[in-house]
Amino acid sequence: DTGVSQDPRHKITKRGQNVTFRCDPISEHNRLYWYRQTLGQGPEFLTYFQNEAQLEKSRLLSDRFSAERPKGSFSTLEIQRTEQGDSAMYLCASSLPRTWGTGQEGQETQYFGPGTRLLVL
Amino acid sequence: LAKTTQPISMDSYEGQEVNITCSHNNIATNDYITWYQQFPSQGPRFIIQGYKTKVTNEVASLFIPADRKSSTLSLPRVSLSDTAVYYCLVGDPNFGNEKLTFGTGTRLTIIP
Numbered sequence: 180d181t182g183v184s185q186d187p188r189h190k191i192t193k194r195g196q197n198v199t200f201r202c203d204p205i206s207e208h209n210r211l212y213w214y215r216q217t218l219g220q221g222p223e224f225l226t227y228f229q230n231e232a233q234l235e236k237s238r239l240l241s242d243r244f245s246a247e248r249p250k251g252s253f254s255t256l257e258i259q260r261t262e263q264g265d266s267a268m269y270l271c272a273s274s275l276p277r278t279w280g281t282g283q284e285g286q287e288t289q290y291f292g293p294g295t296r297l298l299v300l
Numbered sequence: 301l302a303k304t305t306q307p308i309s310m311d312s313y314e315g316q317e318v319n320i321t322c323s324h325n326n327i328a329t330n331d332y333i334t335w336y337q338q339f340p341s342q343g344p345r346f347i348i349q350g351y352k353t354k355v356t357n358e359v360a361s362l363f364i365p366a367d368r369k370s371s372t373l374s375l376p377r378v379s380l381s382d383t384a385v386y387y388c389l390v391g392d393p394n395f396g397n398e399k400l401t402f403g404t405g406t407r408l409t410i411i412p
Contacts, residue, residue, distance in 0.1 A: 183343070212399060221387055221402025222344065235399070270343045274398070285332040285351065286391050287398050291343025 181205060183292035185271050191298045192261055199257045200295045204273030211254050212289060213246055214270040215239065222270050228254060229276075261299045268294040304388045309407040318375045320406050322388030325369045330392045333364060333371045338385045338405070347386075348373070383410045 184203045192198050204211050209230050214222035225244070226236045230251040240246075243261075248254040258265055272289040305323040312318045324333070332351050336344035348355055350362040350371070361374040375382055385405040391398065 210398075214400075219404065221385075221405050222400070224399040224401070227399055272343065272400075285349045286334055286389075286400075288346045288349075289398075289400060291345065293341070294343055296341075 183271055183273050183290050185269075185292040185295050187295055188293060189296050189298075191300065193300050194263060195260055197257065197259045198261060198297065199255055200269055200297075202254045202256070202271030202273075202292060204253070204271070205275075205290055206252075208273035208275050208290070209251065210274045210276055210287075211248060212272040212274070213254070213256050214272065214291075216268040216270055216294070217266075225256075225269075258297075261297075263299045266297055266299045268296050270294045304390060304403050306386075306388050306403060306406045308404065309409070311409045311411055312378055313411050314379055315377055318378050318382070318408065320373045320375075320386055320388075320408065321370055322373070323370050324388070324390045327368050327390050328392060331368075331390045332392075333362065333368075334389045334391070334400075335360070335362065335373050336387045336389065336400075336402070338387065339383075344387060344402070378408075378410050380410050380412060382408065384408060 186201045211228045213225040216222040224237050225240050226246050228248040231248050243259045246256045272291045274287045274289045334349040335347045337347050338344040348360045348362045350364050352364050355362045363372045385407050387402050387405040
């Protein structure tokens with residue numbers, strides 16, 4: 180399977196603990212996004228990488244959250260001192276940017292992983 | 301980004317055509333309309349994208365009127381496996397950060 184993979188798929192932790200999630204994008208994709216999804220809502224953007232550079236962070240990403248993509252391939256999302264409100268599905272997506280002048284129109288297609296479901300007790 | 305409005309839920313019987321309409325009254329000139337599908341415990345999956353008139357692919361059609369203030373996703377002859385949440389998104393392909401902005405989507409339930 181050459182799609183986006185995420186690990187772990189499920190995580191249960193106690194309030195105050197740190198957790199780390201991993202995302203492996205599609206190999207040739209240099210853009211990587213993290214989203215968070217709570218029950219009954221659509222995914223919300225958290226942060227975005229182009230290669231190893233983190234180019235944007237949402238206001239949703241508090242100081243307890245940190246994301247890295249050290250070699251421009253896989254990415255990790257760490258949550259420190261977890262709170263019950265952090266319980267959600269954390270989704271990773273990757274994409275291949277379009278090229279100017281090639282007739283590629285529209286927004287780029289993002290390919291999502293299966294997500295990591297976090298439950299903070 | 302333009303805000304979208306969709307029905308919260310819809311039911312349909314197997315074999316029927318399903319049309320899900322999305323309103324986006326504030327759509328900007330450069331915005332495209334994109335639909336994603338999400339099954340339980342999975343990430344969203346791209347279905348179709350369009351700018352105006354009609355777009356068709358192997359799974360769906362997208363109808364966009366001339367004023368572009370709404371769009372309709374059409375799923376032909378649905379089956380039980382089409383039960384999912386469908387999201388309508390609008391956005392500007394600025395070739396930069398193309399984060400997606402999802403609404404609450406339409407939960408489609410197919411009835412046997």
